[in-house]
Amino acid sequence: MEGTAVRGRLTWQTATVGSVTDETPKVRTLVLEVPDWPGHRAGQHVDIRLTADDGYQAERAYSIASAPGEPLALTVERLDDGEVSPYLTEDVQPGDQLEVRGPIGGYFVWEPAFGGPLLLMAGGSGVVPLRSILRRRSSAGSAVPVRMLYSSRSLEDVIYRSELDGLRDAEVIHALTRSQPPGWTGYARRVDAQMLAEVAWPADSKPLAYVCGPTSFVEAVAAGLVGLGYPAVRVRTERFGATGQ
Amino acid sequence: MGTPEDRDVAPDDPALDYAALDGNAIGGLLIEVFGTEMTTATGICGSCGAVSQVAELAVYQPGLGTVVRCRSCDAVLMTFVRIHDVTCVDLQGLASLAE
Amino acid sequence: MSPISRGFHRKRQEAPAGRVPPGQYVTADFPVLSAGPTPHTPLSEWSFSIAGGREPRMWSWEQFRSLPSQTLTTDIHCVTRWSKLDTMWEGVSLDVLLGAVEYDAGYVLAFSDGGYTTNLPVADLLGGKAWVAFGYGGSPLGAEHGGPARLLVPHLYFWKSAKWVRGLRLTDTDMPGFWENYGYHMYGDPWKEQRYAGD
Numbered sequence: 001m002e003g004t005a006v007r008g009r010l011t012w013q014t015a016t017v018g019s020v021t022d023e024t025p026k027v028r029t030l031v032l033e034v035p036d037w038p039g040h041r042a043g044q045h046v047d048i049r050l051t052a053d054d055g056y057q058a059e060r061a062y063s064i065a066s067a068p069g070e071p072l073a074l075t076v077e078r079l080d081d082g083e084v085s086p087y088l089t090e091d092v093q094p095g096d097q098l099e100v101r102g103p104i105g106g107y108f109v110w111e112p113a114f115g116g117p118l119l120l121m122a123g124g125s126g127v128v129p130l131r132s133i134l135r136r137r138s139s140a141g142s143a144v145p146v147r148m149l150y151s152s153r154s155l156e157d158v159i160y161r162s163e164l165d166g167l168r169d170a171e172v173i174h175a176l177t178r179s180q181p182p183g184w185t186g187y188a189r190r191v192d193a194q195m196l197a198e199v200a201w202p203a204d205s206k207p208l209a210y211v212c213g214p215t216s217f218v219e220a221v222a223a224g225l226v227g228l229g230y231p232a233v234r235v236r237t238e239r240f241g242a243t244g245q
Numbered sequence: 246m247g248t249p250e251d252r253d254v255a256p257d258d259p260a261l262d263y264a265a266l267d268g269n270a271i272g273g274l275l276i277e278v279f280g281t282e283m284t285t286a287t288g289i290c291g292s293c294g295a296v297s298q299v300a301e302l303a304v305y306q307p308g309l310g311t312v313v314r315c316r317s318c319d320a321v322l323m324t325f326v327r328i329h330d331v332t333c334v335d336l337q338g339l340a341s342l343a344e
Numbered sequence: 345m346s347p348i349s350r351g352f353h354r355k356r357q358e359a360p361a362g363r364v365p366p367g368q369y370v371t372a373d374f375p376v377l378s379a380g381p382t383p384h385t386p387l388s389e390w391s392f393s394i395a396g397g398r399e400p401r402m403w404s405w406e407q408f409r410s411l412p413s414q415t416l417t418t419d420i421h422c423v424t425r426w427s428k429l430d431t432m433w434e435g436v437s438l439d440v441l442l443g444a445v446e447y448d449a450g451y452v453l454a455f456s457d458g459g460y461t462t463n464l465p466v467a468d469l470l471g472g473k474a475w476v477a478f479g480y481g482g483s484p485l486g487a488e489h490g491g492p493a494r495l496l497v498p499h500l501y502f503w504k505s506a507k508w509v510r511g512l513r514l515t516d517t518d519m520p521g522f523w524e525n526y527g528y529h530m531y532g533d534p535w536k537e538q539r540y541a542g543d
Binding site: 010045047061101102104105106107108215236237238239240 | 265266267268269270272273276277282284285298299300301
């Protein structure tokens with residue numbers, strides 16, 4: 001359709017839930033059908049708006065889980081005392097409608113032309129936009145080296161686990177902070193300076209880092225990477241709030 | 246991403262001290278207000294002179310409005326309050342804001 | 345017209361009839377809502393002051409904690425629509441603090457660490473209606489909820505109960521504080537739903 005891409009002003013569009021997939025006990029992916037969806041860049045997010053039948057509205061921002069070119073998908077984690085996330089992770093069904101605005105974001109984005117080596121640092125649901133980046137890299141056939149450190153409470157909480165396990169040309173290192181399965185030989189603690197030193201690309205390889213997750217995770221990791229010699233401009237951050245692991 | 250109202254209540258533990266989001270979280274609000282993508286815009290703090298991309302500023306959303314602060318000195322740079330579909334925009338804390 | 349999201353509704357919990365002001369829902373949580381970072385003023389540097397009376401008056405933490413204090417159980421109502429019932433506090437009544445000052449002003453601007461301000465009529469701080477609270481739920485008030493001490497004025501919307509309060513400035517006219525400047529109601533009576541200017 002010509003003329004539908006309007007630069008600048010965003011408008012709310014009606015989205016219909018196409019399918020829902022439970023990723024973990026608390027996390028669900030929703031695929032949304034949006035008639036005039038303009039596409040997006042890896043790392044961007046959308047604003048979602050729900051309207052109750054008494055007119056009450058709630059808005060939240062969610063990172064886009066799909067790669068550019070794929071149907072719009074969001075991955076939502078249920079927060080126990082949340083107002084929107086319990087609805088999206090438990091009540092919503094295919095055919096339900098909500099409103100979406102986006103794509104939004106020009107800072108926390110990656111394109112193959114940005115190069116690397118790429119260091120992706122995920123804290124909990126912070127993995128969502130980073131998975132979009134990984135998929136973008138794969139679909140572009142990019143040879144940029146990539147390594148991900150993904151911190152989760154337990155193995156059951158790892159989102160996209162089989163997809164991440166199946167990556168042939170990307171290294172995903174898990175840190176399980178609260179409980180580990182029998183025989184686990186991987187990291188069993190929160191990310192710290194020692195872990196960063198072992199995992200991060202050396203600073204002199206001029207890496208590009210993307211850090212996403214709870215605020216406390218992002219601040220600790222970003223500071224740690226700068227401490228390893230990463231220039232601050234090469235460490236991109238996106239904070240999801242203080243929900244700890 | 247999850248906005249502050251939608252997260253677990255933080256217990257009284259300094260390690261889990263309530264901490265701000267960043268300018269990424271208000272990307273949509275900024276496009277609404279400024280008519281264009283603003284998270285990569287550069288802001289200069291009017292109090293301490295710190296230069297920062299909007300995406301990296303500290304954002305507080307206590308439900309009454311949005312307060313954007315300098316990460317270096319905590320000065321309030323921007324405040325947005327939406328009441329009855331009118332958004333009040335206060336940029337007085339910034340020395341400059343440029344795309 | 346926005347499409348209705350089937351089955352979506354605001355959070356709500358049953359409350360006894362008439363217990364909760366209009367437009368509020370009851371929560372068991374105590375949401376942490378702040379306009380800025382949590383200050384961590386050492387108690388050795390903390391003071392509470394009242395300015396604008398005949399003479400300024402200031403209390404150190406030790407002096408403040410030596411004042412007579414009370415425990416109370418009350419409901420609190422946030423303009424963001426949550427109400428929390430039967431919250432337990434301990435604090436020094438503003439009757440005690442203002443009683444130590446000679447003044448004839450009708451209003452105060454309360455001010456806090458970090459720069460937050462909010463305005464109230466003096467009359468709403470007197471008569472057993474307001475405290476500087478240092479305890480919550482039987483423990484010292486945590487930093488995230490305004491500790492070491494916050495203003496507590498439960499009959500008004502909770503943005504008037506300034507966290508990290510450090511004092512009051514007595515004023516002859518009602519001067520808008522931080523949120524009032526941007527359109528929140530100058531008085532803020534939850535039972536009249538005075539959320540915004542003009543309500």
